[in-house]
Amino acid sequence: MAENGAQREADVSLSQKLAFLAQALPGAQRIETHTAYVFVAADRVLKLKKPICFDYLDYRSLEAREHVCREEIRLNRQLAGEMYLGLVPLVCDEAGKMALGMTGRVIDWLVEMRRLPTERLLDACLRSGQSPAPAEISAVANRLIAFYRDRQADRPNPGLYLRHLRCESAVNIRNLTEMRAYLRGGYDGTTLSAGAALIDRHAAEIRARDRTRLVVEGHGDLRPEHVCLTTPPTIFDRLEFSVEMRMIDVFDEVNYLGLECALLGARWIGAQLLAAITAAGFSPPSSGLLRAYGVFRCLTRARLTIDHLRDPVPRTPEKWPLQARSYLTRAAELLAAGANG
Template sequence: MDKSRPPHVSTRPEQAAASLEAKLAFLARPDAYPEGPSRVDAVETHMSWVFLTDTHAYKLKKPVRYDYLDFSTVEARRLDCEAEVRLNRRLAAEVYLGVIPLVLDAAGRLSLGGSGETVDWLVRMQRLPAERMLDHLLRKGSVKQAEINQLAHRLARFYAALPAEPLAPEAYRQSLAGRIEDNLRELDSPEFDLPREVPAGLARFQLRFLQQHAGLFDQRVQAGRIVEGHGDLRPEHVCLLAEPVVIDCLEFNREFRILDPADELGYLALECERLQAPQVARWLLEGYGESSGDTPPVALLHFHQSCRATLRAKLALWHLRDDGRHPPGKWVATARDYLELAQRHADSAGS
C-alpha cells in the first residue's frame, strides 16, 4: 500500500441479503466447511478476515473503500478474489485453490457453494505450516543458508519469466519521486507528533539520490528489469517448504506491483534485518545475484531499502487512525524503528 491519503472505511451501507455479522458468525462455525474441521480460528487483518480450519484457509474481504481500492460491493470483492488467486498462483500454485461463493438459500441459510443468492466470495487456500513461515524461523534463529538459496533461486526464476514493463525511464523515476513525496506528506502530519526534520531529511536525501543518480534508474528500465512483481514481499508471506512458496501478493492495485526486483528483494532483506537476521538478508541478496546474474548497485539497493522503510513507518502510523486492535504505542514504536532503518540505509547509500 502506498497512497498519500490514509484509508477510511466506507460508511455507505451495502445492499446485501445477509448482514456482515451473520456472515462472520456462520464462517466461525466448523460445520460451515466441507472438510469438517475440528475447529475454526478467525484472524482479522487490515482488509480481510481469514478463517483457519485444520487444513485450509478461507479469506473474506472486508466491505471497505479506501483511496487505493474499493471492496464495497459483492461484485468488486469477487473480482478481487479472482485476481488474488490468479496472481498468487505465480509463486504458490498449489496453495491457491480457487474462489468459492457464500450463498444464501431460500430459507435464509448460508452455505459455501450450493444454490441460492451469492452474498459474498472467499478465497480458498491450503493452510501452510506456521512453523515453516520465514518470520517464525527468523525469530527462532533457525534459518539455513541452503533454504534461503532455494528461495533466492525461486524468485530469480520468477522475475526472469516476467515481461518487462513498457515504461519510459523518466516516468519510472517520476513514479518513485511521487511515492517519496506521498510518504513525506503523511509522516509530516502534526497528528503523529514526529520530529519533522526526520521524515523531511529522509525525503530530501531520497529525492536528491533519485536526481543525482538518474542514470542508475534509467539503466534498470532499459535493461528490462522493471516488472509486475509480488508487491509485498515480507517474511510472513514466505513459507520455506521443500519448494519455497510466496503468498499474499498485493493484488488490489497493479501500480504497486510495478517495480524493480532490486526494490522487492531489498524490502525482504530489510525485513530480515529488522528481525535481527542481517546474515539472512545477505544470503538472500547474494543468492539472487548468483541465480539471476543480476547484481544491482549496492547504493541502489540501499536507496530502495530507505524508501521501503519510510513507507512502512507511514503504514504503521496509519493504524492509529482505524485499527483499534493494538495499543497506539505499538504503532508509534514500530514507525520510529522503521525511520531509524530508513536513515541507516540512507547513510549507507550516500557513503
C-alpha cells in the first residue's frame, strides 16, 4: 500500500505543485529556502517542504513531510502563538485537478501562517538603518525569558547539548576544510581547531549548566530574520527537524542572536539581551564559555553557508563565500579578544 501511495504521489511532480500554487495564490511572492518554498500572499503565508534528503533530515516521503509540518506548527505555537494557523492539504482528484484544503487524495502538505509586517522584521530594521528602540528589545527579551522558564520544566536528553557541540565542531572542521578553495583567504585551520578546543576546555562548566537546567529545548536558530517587532514581539521559525539543534544553553542562544545583530551593525542589542536574562535570574556562564559559544556559532554558520555550494544547483552561489568569510573573520576576532584578555 505504501508503494502504491508513493507511486500516486510521484504522478504529480514538484514543478506541477509549484505551478498550481502560483495560480491558486495570485500575486503571492515565491521565496525559495534551503528546505522549502514559501508563498507570501497578502494576508497569509504557505510553506511547502522540498522532497529532499540531507545528513540531518529526510523529507522525501509524503509521510515525512506531513510529520515535519505538524512538528513545525506544534513547536512554533509555543513561541509564536497564533501566527501558525495550521496544516493545509494539497489534494488531487482522479482527473488530476489540484486543490487546497479540500477533500481528495492528499499529495502534499503545507504550513499556513499569518503574514507578518516584513518591515518590522529585526534584520530588515537593521539593514534599513532604522534601529529598534531599546524598549522593543526589552520586549523580545521578556518573551524569551518567559519561553525559557517554561522550557526549564522539562529536561530531556541530559548531556545531548555537549555531545552536539562536539559533533558539530568536528563537522565544522571537516566541511570547512573540504570547502577551503571557495573560502580563499578566509580559511584558517588554526581558528577551526581552536574553536573545538574551547568547547573541550569548558566541558565541565557546560555539564554543570546542563544539570542546573540552563540548557533547555530552545528555538534552535534564533537569528534577526526570525524576530518580528510586533506588539508583543513574534519569534518564529523554530527548528522543527532536530531536537539536537534545539537543545541549547539559554545564554548561547541569546548570544547567538546578539552576534547576528552585531554583524548587521548593532552590537548593543546582544549586550542588552544578555543583561536582561541575567537580571531575570538566569546564571551567566564564564566569559570564556560565552566566548566559546560565540566562536562555535560563527564557525557553524560559516559551514552552513558555504555548504550551500554543495547543492546540485546552488541558489545565489556568489553570496555564500562572502557570508562564510564574514563569520570566519568574527570567529577569529573573538579568539583574538580572548587571547588578549
